[in-house]
Amino acid sequence: MASLSWKHHTLIQALISRGPLKEKEFHSIFTAVTGRNPVTVKKIFDKYLLEINKELSYVHFELKACRDQYDGQVCYGVVNNVADDQSKLGTKYSVPQIAFFKGIIEAIAQDEAAQGCISSFDALNIRLENQISSEASSSQQQVPPAFKNFSMTQKEKTLDELVRDKWLCRTRERNIGLGIRxxxxxxxxxxxxxxxxxxxxxxxxxxxxxxxxxxxxxxxxKYCLKKLLSQRDDKRCSGCGKPWPLSKITKTEAAEEAMNDEEESETQATAPKAKRRRQQRDSTENGSSQASLASTSGANTRRVTRSVGHSR
Amino acid sequence: MKLGFTKLLIVSPSQFLPDSLSQFDISKEETDKLVSEVIRFILFKFHQSSGTPIKREDLTQIVTKNYRQRNLATHVINEAKKKLSNVFGYDLKELQRARSSSTGQSRLPQSQSSVDSKSYVLVSELPLEVFKKHVVDETTSPVTGFTFVVLAIVQLAGGKIPEETLWHHLKRMGLHENDEHNPVFGNNKQTLETLVQQRFLQKEKVSGPEGSTLFYDLAERALDPQVSEKVKDYISQILKNDVAVVELND
Incomplete structure (x- = not known):
C-alpha cells in the first residue's frame, strides 16, 4: 500500500478541516510544506494532486478544483463522489433545512437570465412544500409538520448557516448565490x-x-468570455453566428484577464475532461446535499481535527 | 509426472490470497469495499458528531450485516486504521475504557457505568506546528480554548469537581450556566455537555447526607497522557505568568 507523505496529508487535512480554499491559500500551503512555488513547478504540483486523488479514490473522495462563478477565482476542495448510507451522516442540517436549501439552488439554477442569484426576500419566501417528492402518490403527499412549522426566523438562521458553511454566498448586492461548496x-x-x-x-x-x-x-x-475574446479574432457566437456584443468587456480588460489567468488551472486538478465526466456522480442524490465531507453547522462545530491536546 | 503437475494446479483459490485474507475466505475486492465503507463511516460520523468518539460496535456492524466470518471485523478495522494513517495522516486512536464506578456513586448516563465497548477518535499525525499553522480551522479555536480551560479547572480540583463549583469558576470568566445566547458558544450548558459526549469529561452522581451532588470527572480523552501533559503545561504557563506579574507588582 503506497503511503502518502506528511506533505500530502497536510493538503488533504487542510481541505477537510477548513473546507474549500481559494487557489492562493491552497498554493501557499503547498509552498510552505514543499518549499516550491506551484505556479513555477506546475508539473510537481499536478503530480501531488494526482497522487492524492489516486489514494482518495479508494474511499470515493476526490480533490477537485473549480472556479467560483462569482469572482472567477479557482478553488480547491475534497468532495465525496458517492451518495450512500455513510455520506448521509455527513450533514448537520435537518430535513426541512435541506429542503429549503434545495429550493434555493433550484430557483438559482433555473433562472433563464443566468444571474446566478436570487434576492434574500425571494429566498426566504421559498415554499418547502414544493420539495416533497413528486413521485409520492397524492395520498402520501401530506406536508410534514416540520415543513409547516419552519418559521421565517428559522429560514433566516438557516440562510446564515448555509452562507457560513459556503453552500451559499452573498453577492455584493446582498443577493443569495451559490457557494463554492x-x-x-x-x-x-x-x-x-x-x-x-x-x-x-x-x-x-x-x-x-x-x-x-x-x-x-x-x-x-464572464471570465471565460474575457479569455475567449482576448484569444480569438472572430468574435462571433458559436451558436447563432452573430457577433458577440463587446460592450460589456473592453479589449484591454480581456487582455489583462488573459494574462492573469494564464497560469491558473482551468478546472479540475487532474483527470482529463471525458474521464472526469464519467467519474462524476450525483453527490446530492435525493436532494440532500449530504454528501460533502465538510458540510458543517452549529456554533461548537469540531471538524475532523486533532484532539484537544494536539497530540503528535 | 503429469499427475504431479495436475496436482499442483488443483489448489484452493484462497491460496493465492494474502495470508490475512485466506483465513476469512473473502476476496480482496470484498475486503477493500468493507474497509472503504468503514473509513467513510468514520470520517463522516466523526465530522458530523463534532468529534464524539465512534463506537466500535458501529464499525463492526458494517461488516457483520453481510459477513459472518469470525474476526473479520477486527481485520477490517485494522486495515481501515492503516489506510487512515497512510492516506489521510489520521490516527484512529482507541480510547481506554472508563473506570468502573465505586460504591455509593453512579455514573451518568447509566450505560456508561460499564463501558465494555471500545471507541475511537481521529487524531492528526501531522507535526504540531504544521497542524496548527495549516490545518486548524480558526472557527473551532474558541471551543478548543473552552475545553482547555475546563480541563484545567477540573485538573486543579484533583480530577473531580462538583458541577456548582465548576460553573462558579466559569462564571468568573463571564460564562454563565443559563446563558443560551452566548455570541461564541450559543448555549453554554450545551457546550459543556459536548465535552461529556466527546469523552473529555464524565458526569457522576454522588449520594450524600444532603441528597445527591453532580460531579464532573476527567474522562478517557482527558486522561490520555498526551492531552493531560498539555493541560499541565498550560496550567504551569499560567502560574508562571501569574508569578511574574506578582513580582513586577512588588
Whole structure:
C-alpha cells in the first residue's frame, strides 16, 4: 500500500478541516510544506494532486478544483463522489433545512437570465412544500409538520448557516448565490437538471452572460468570455453566428484577464475532461446535499481535527 | 509426472490470497469495499458528531450485516486504521475504557457505568506546528480554548469537581450556566455537555447526607497522557505568568 507523505496529508487535512480554499491559500500551503512555488513547478504540483486523488479514490473522495462563478477565482476542495448510507451522516442540517436549501439552488439554477442569484426576500419566501417528492402518490403527499412549522426566523438562521458553511454566498448586492461548496459538489446535479453549460469551459453556466440573440441558448461565464475574446479574432457566437456584443468587456480588460489567468488551472486538478465526466456522480442524490465531507453547522462545530491536546 | 503437475494446479483459490485474507475466505475486492465503507463511516460520523468518539460496535456492524466470518471485523478495522494513517495522516486512536464506578456513586448516563465497548477518535499525525499553522480551522479555536480551560479547572480540583463549583469558576470568566445566547458558544450548558459526549469529561452522581451532588470527572480523552501533559503545561504557563506579574507588582 503506497503511503502518502506528511506533505500530502497536510493538503488533504487542510481541505477537510477548513473546507474549500481559494487557489492562493491552497498554493501557499503547498509552498510552505514543499518549499516550491506551484505556479513555477506546475508539473510537481499536478503530480501531488494526482497522487492524492489516486489514494482518495479508494474511499470515493476526490480533490477537485473549480472556479467560483462569482469572482472567477479557482478553488480547491475534497468532495465525496458517492451518495450512500455513510455520506448521509455527513450533514448537520435537518430535513426541512435541506429542503429549503434545495429550493434555493433550484430557483438559482433555473433562472433563464443566468444571474446566478436570487434576492434574500425571494429566498426566504421559498415554499418547502414544493420539495416533497413528486413521485409520492397524492395520498402520501401530506406536508410534514416540520415543513409547516419552519418559521421565517428559522429560514433566516438557516440562510446564515448555509452562507457560513459556503453552500451559499452573498453577492455584493446582498443577493443569495451559490457557494463554492455547491459549485464543487453539485456538478452532476446541474447536469441532471439540464442547467445549460458554458460554451467555453463546459461547466454549468449558473452565472453567465447570455447571447443576446433571441432563441440562442449559448451562455458563457464572464471570465471565460474575457479569455475567449482576448484569444480569438472572430468574435462571433458559436451558436447563432452573430457577433458577440463587446460592450460589456473592453479589449484591454480581456487582455489583462488573459494574462492573469494564464497560469491558473482551468478546472479540475487532474483527470482529463471525458474521464472526469464519467467519474462524476450525483453527490446530492435525493436532494440532500449530504454528501460533502465538510458540510458543517452549529456554533461548537469540531471538524475532523486533532484532539484537544494536539497530540503528535 | 503429469499427475504431479495436475496436482499442483488443483489448489484452493484462497491460496493465492494474502495470508490475512485466506483465513476469512473473502476476496480482496470484498475486503477493500468493507474497509472503504468503514473509513467513510468514520470520517463522516466523526465530522458530523463534532468529534464524539465512534463506537466500535458501529464499525463492526458494517461488516457483520453481510459477513459472518469470525474476526473479520477486527481485520477490517485494522486495515481501515492503516489506510487512515497512510492516506489521510489520521490516527484512529482507541480510547481506554472508563473506570468502573465505586460504591455509593453512579455514573451518568447509566450505560456508561460499564463501558465494555471500545471507541475511537481521529487524531492528526501531522507535526504540531504544521497542524496548527495549516490545518486548524480558526472557527473551532474558541471551543478548543473552552475545553482547555475546563480541563484545567477540573485538573486543579484533583480530577473531580462538583458541577456548582465548576460553573462558579466559569462564571468568573463571564460564562454563565443559563446563558443560551452566548455570541461564541450559543448555549453554554450545551457546550459543556459536548465535552461529556466527546469523552473529555464524565458526569457522576454522588449520594450524600444532603441528597445527591453532580460531579464532573476527567474522562478517557482527558486522561490520555498526551492531552493531560498539555493541560499541565498550560496550567504551569499560567502560574508562571501569574508569578511574574506578582513580582513586577512588588
Amino acid at each position: 455547491s459549485l464543487l459538489d453539485l456538478r452532476s446535479w446541474f447536469r441532471n437538471n439540464d442547467v445549460p453549460s458554458c460554451e467555453v469551459c463546459n461547466e454549468a453556466g449558473v452565472k453567465a452572460d447570455l447571447c443576446p440573440t433571441e432563441g440562442c441558448p449559448v451562455r458563457i461565464h
